[in-house]
Structure formats: C-alpha cells, structure tokens
Amino acid sequence: MFNKVLVANRGEIALRVIRACQELGVRTVAVYSDADARAPHVREADEAVHVGPPPSAQSYLLGDRLIEAARRTGAEAIHPGYGFLSEREWFARAVRDAGLVFVGPPAEAIEAMGSKTAARQLAIRAGTPVVPGTTEPLRDADEAAQIAASFGYPVLLKAAAGGGGKGMRVVRSPDEVAGALAAAQREAKNSFGDDAVYVEKYIEGPRHVEIQVLGDQHGNMLHLGERECSVQRRHQKMIEEAPSVAVTPELRARMGAAAVAAARAASYVNAGTCEFLLDRDGNFYFLEMNTRIQVEHPVTELVMGVDLVQWQLRVAAGERLPFAQEDLVPRGWAIECRITSEDPANGFLPSTGRIQYLHLPSGPGVRWDGGIETGSEVGLFYDPMLAKLIVHARTRELAIARMHRALLELTVEGVETSRDFHLRVMEHDDFRRGDISIQWLEQNLAEIVGAPASAEERRIAAIAAALVADRDRAGRRPAVTSAAPAPAASNGAPAASADAWRQAARVEGLRPR
Structure with a gap:
C-alpha cells in the first residue's frame, strides 16, 4: 500500500478519499484554491498545497501543478476523485510518466471509453447491446x-x-x-x-440503470450490481438507488455480464461504471462508460458491503480482488439524494452565501458524505453539490421512510438547497411505487416543486424566522430550525412548503389563520 496519496479534488469527494486513506493508514495531501483555503478537506488531510485562484481552470485543472505538488510532498499516487481531471487520459498518462500512480484506469482505457462513438464501437465488438x-x-x-x-x-x-x-x-x-x-x-x-x-x-420512457464494475491488475473483472438513476433533470441525476425495482436477478446477471465484457474490451482496471438504458420490455442498451468513481457510489457500497474507494486504492497498489462474482449479492436497499445549493422553486438557480447553521441527520442507516460545515462559503466557482445524503434499510419502503425522516432532520441555513425538493419526491406516489423513467421528473416537475408560497405561508415563515433571530440573539437555537428551514422565494420571502411551515408553527405554538 502507498505511504502517501495526493487527492486532486475538493469538497465531499476529497473528504471521502481522505477518509478511505486514513482507514488504510495512508497519509494524504490535499490541494486547494483560494476559495477553499478553509474547507474541511484541507483541514482533514495530513498536508495541504495551495494550487491557485478560485477558477478551476487556474487551480484544480492544472495537471502539471498537481503533479508537482505530489512530487514536492513525496506522494506516490494521485487520486482524482470525480469531475475535474478524473477522465482526462492526458492527465493519467502524465501522472504515470512522472513516475507516480494514477488511482484509476490506465490512460489507454480512459481514451478508449472517452468518446461515446469509440465506446459504442468497443461495446459492439464485445457483444454488448447498444442503442x-x-x-x-x-x-x-x-x-x-x-x-x-x-x-x-x-x-x-x-x-x-x-x-x-x-x-x-x-x-x-x-x-x-x-x-x-x-x-x-x-x-x-x-x-x-x-x-x-x-x-x-431515441428510446421512449426508458430507465437509466448503470452497472458498477471493478477490476484488478491480475485479470479479475467483476460487477457489483446495478444502480437506478432515472430521477433526472436535464440529464443530470438527482436521486439514485440500489438495487432497481425493474431489475430481476436474471436481468442483473445479464446486464452485469454485458458490462464486464465492455470493460474487458477496453482492458479496464480499477472502478468504473457502464450506463444503460432499460426499456419497458426489459431490453437494455449500452450508453457509455464512466472511467472514474461515480457520485452515486455509496448506494452500491451500502448494499454490497464493499468500500469502493478503498478498493480503488488497493487495486492501484497492485492488490488482487479477494471476492468472486457469486459473493456479490445486494442486501437491503439504499437511496441517495444529492443536496445542492440550488433553489428548486426558482428554476434551480444557484444559491450562494455562507452556511450560517448546519444540522446533520443521524440515526440507524443514515450516511452523510458532505464537504460543508457551519461557516462554509458557497460560491459560483464550482458545482452546486454540497453533499450527499444516503440511507440504507432492509426494504425499499423502509429506505424511503428513512430518507424522508433524515431529510426532515437536515437543516442548512444561509443558502437555498434542494432539501424540500427531495422531500416531495419521497412523498410522490409514482416514486414510492418505483414507477419512474428518465422523463418522469421533467413531466412532474411543476407538481413536485410546487407553487410559490402563499401569503399565509409567508406570514408563518416570517414569524418563525423572527423567533429564530430572537433566540439566536439570546444564545439559544430554537427547535423550529431543525423542523423547517426557510428557503427564500423570488420575492425575498421564505418559500418553504405549507406543510413544513405549519410544522414550524406548531413547534412554536402558533396556529395559521
């Protein structure tokens, strides 16, 4: 195993990699821009190197600067996380040419799967169905x-x-x-x-189902089942779960075999994901391969009992996978909600500001992969994803109930977030039945996001906000803050759902007119 790894990323994925390294006894080096000087991932690493101004093109995307930081600190490997340089074959090659280890697939595999047309050609040669x-x-x-x-x-x-x-x-x-x-x-x-x-x-009404694969340097290539990623807005995933209600054990085996065949065709090593469309008749079609760890990897980890990031590191260090395909059977159900600094009530516009107060959910089966804390500054330089809230339970029904409860516990004050949007999805009958497709969210978005706040809701919200401010001045945090945060509407007034603010009113002993 490596002695020291540089984490070439920021936010929650940087923290995720740092924690995996800590459990393996590996020292870590964080990198940071001016905007992230006080970020949690910087503090949690053993060392940190400044790499430039806030714009990613002047900091996190400067491969030469990241490699030099690794050399200067004595890191033997670079973990790219996801996004930024994680799928740039030239960066993987440059890392290798510098005598370091790229924690991910070979540059040649990234190049082979980096173009959708080239990936389709590979999949066809491997016998994997394509659209x-x-x-x-x-x-x-x-x-x-x-x-x-x-x-x-x-x-x-x-x-x-x-x-x-x-x-x-x-x-x-x-x-x-x-x-x-x-x-x-x-x-x-x-x-x-x-x-x-x-x-x-164009396939009408399909599901987006992806297969996690993991391969080592000794020729072993396995799949770790599927993830359902059909809740999407403008082709951006928002909620993921594992397994999928639409996938039987027999279909899982066929899709997994197809994903493994495609990965082998690219001489793939390390963690990767093959994405498929699944139609209403159970036919599946290869879309592309993501040559990195995925944002939604936690749901697979929870149902499979495998730490994917640790195995990325172990595989990169030359270890052999110790499990066989028949050992990898999903147990229970996991759901992930992406908590973003966006305002769903106003077209998901980005929201910026300082996190004034953060209360995290807890309890059985609740996991928080976050990159923020009270006092964190949220700007416009990077992706709006603040964190991922993940739950695991014995059944899908229990997992939905657990996620709903965890979302109610979550409080983020200072910026708008997608929390209430996720609550409404968890409450939607279609989602509860698993009756979704990649078009489902767009077709139901107006209903899920809800109408602007009514005068009554704004009145209750204003009273609750005043109570919050009054108790803050007195040095006490009111119960209302953990019951219902108050996102701002386009008119500047708080715009939480009616149910949320009625709950806030009940906590404070108020009654709507």
Whole structure:
C-alpha cells in the first residue's frame, strides 16, 4: 500500500478519499484554491498545497501543478476523485510518466471509453447491446436527416465527447434536424472543445440503470450490481438507488455480464461504471462508460458491503480482488439524494452565501458524505453539490421512510438547497411505487416543486424566522430550525412548503389563520 496519496479534488469527494486513506493508514495531501483555503478537506488531510485562484481552470485543472505538488510532498499516487481531471487520459498518462500512480484506469482505457462513438464501437465488438445509432460523427445535417429517417423519429443527437446532458438534442421531425444539429455542435464545442455529434434512436420512457464494475491488475473483472438513476433533470441525476425495482436477478446477471465484457474490451482496471438504458420490455442498451468513481457510489457500497474507494486504492497498489462474482449479492436497499445549493422553486438557480447553521441527520442507516460545515462559503466557482445524503434499510419502503425522516432532520441555513425538493419526491406516489423513467421528473416537475408560497405561508415563515433571530440573539437555537428551514422565494420571502411551515408553527405554538 502507498505511504502517501495526493487527492486532486475538493469538497465531499476529497473528504471521502481522505477518509478511505486514513482507514488504510495512508497519509494524504490535499490541494486547494483560494476559495477553499478553509474547507474541511484541507483541514482533514495530513498536508495541504495551495494550487491557485478560485477558477478551476487556474487551480484544480492544472495537471502539471498537481503533479508537482505530489512530487514536492513525496506522494506516490494521485487520486482524482470525480469531475475535474478524473477522465482526462492526458492527465493519467502524465501522472504515470512522472513516475507516480494514477488511482484509476490506465490512460489507454480512459481514451478508449472517452468518446461515446469509440465506446459504442468497443461495446459492439464485445457483444454488448447498444442503442441503434451511428459509430462515426455526423458530417452535416443532410447525413443526419438520412440516418434519422432510417431509424425512424424520434432520434437523439449526442456530443461524442459529452456528458451531463451537454450537446444533446431530441429530434422528433425532419424539419428540426438542421437546427438541433447546429445547437448540439455549438454546445459540444463550448463544453468539450469538440463539436463531433452522432445520432442514435431515441428510446421512449426508458430507465437509466448503470452497472458498477471493478477490476484488478491480475485479470479479475467483476460487477457489483446495478444502480437506478432515472430521477433526472436535464440529464443530470438527482436521486439514485440500489438495487432497481425493474431489475430481476436474471436481468442483473445479464446486464452485469454485458458490462464486464465492455470493460474487458477496453482492458479496464480499477472502478468504473457502464450506463444503460432499460426499456419497458426489459431490453437494455449500452450508453457509455464512466472511467472514474461515480457520485452515486455509496448506494452500491451500502448494499454490497464493499468500500469502493478503498478498493480503488488497493487495486492501484497492485492488490488482487479477494471476492468472486457469486459473493456479490445486494442486501437491503439504499437511496441517495444529492443536496445542492440550488433553489428548486426558482428554476434551480444557484444559491450562494455562507452556511450560517448546519444540522446533520443521524440515526440507524443514515450516511452523510458532505464537504460543508457551519461557516462554509458557497460560491459560483464550482458545482452546486454540497453533499450527499444516503440511507440504507432492509426494504425499499423502509429506505424511503428513512430518507424522508433524515431529510426532515437536515437543516442548512444561509443558502437555498434542494432539501424540500427531495422531500416531495419521497412523498410522490409514482416514486414510492418505483414507477419512474428518465422523463418522469421533467413531466412532474411543476407538481413536485410546487407553487410559490402563499401569503399565509409567508406570514408563518416570517414569524418563525423572527423567533429564530430572537433566540439566536439570546444564545439559544430554537427547535423550529431543525423542523423547517426557510428557503427564500423570488420575492425575498421564505418559500418553504405549507406543510413544513405549519410544522414550524406548531413547534412554536402558533396556529395559521
């Protein structure tokens, strides 16, 4: 095992890697920008190196500076986390060329799976089902229209080097092709520096189901079951769970085998994820491979009993996987909610400010992977995800109830968050039944987000907020703060749900008119 690892990331994933290292007896080096000088991950590491100003292009994305920091501190390996440089083959290669270990797949595997078109070609050669589509970038709108006509509308235009829904357009008729292609190419160029776009058949109402894989340097490649990631907004995942209500043991085995075959085709080592669309008839189609640890890895860890980040480190250090495929059976149910600094009531606009008060949920089966604390500054330089709230229970029904309870306990004052949005999803009948698809959230978003606060709700919220301020001045934290935080509406008034603020009123002995 390594003696020292540099963690080339920030926030909750940096803390997650640092904690895994601590349990393995490995010393850690954090990196930080000016904006993160007082961040928890900096304090928790054994050492910390300043890497530049707040913009990531001037700090966390400077591969040479990160490698130099590792050399200067005597780190033997670099863990990239997710995002930033985690899927940049040139960075993995540069780390290796510097005589260090990249905690992730080989540069060649990242390159092979980095382009969606190249990944599709690999998957096809491996016998993994793919959505009908092209394996080469489109030349122009005429070619796109011809291919779309052969598949039948609707079709999906996708950036070859893309991710996160960037450079993606649904086309439902021939007269939409030219405009959609130009828009997808423009967005792809701006987001990824590559305007290559390909086309595939658009599957109506599918689920997004992904398979976690893990391979070592000795030829062992296993899958750790599936994650359901269908609750998405604009192709961004918001809630994940494991296992999936739509996946039987037989289907899990087939999807897992397909994922392992695709990973082997890329000579993959370490942790990775194959993403699939699963249609209503149980047919699945390979989408892409994420060559890194995923944001949603905790749900797999909880149901499989495997610490994926520790095994990333162990595999990178040359250890052999000690378990067989038949040992990996999901137990119980896990759900993850991404807690972001966004205002769902106002189109999920980013929210900035200082975390004035943070109360974390606890109790059986509750896990908090966070990168914030009271006093943390939330700015616009980085992704709005503050933390992940994860629960584990014996059944899905119990897991939903546990998540609902944990969300009610969570209090974040100072910035708007997605907490109330997640509460409403947990309460929705469709979600409780597992009757969801990747279009489900967009179709029900207005209902879930809810209408703006009524005059009555604003009145109750204002009274509760005044009580909070009064008791804060007296040095006591009121019970109302843990019962119902008050996000601000577009008019500046608190805009929590009616139920939440009625609960706040009851705590304080108030009654709505």
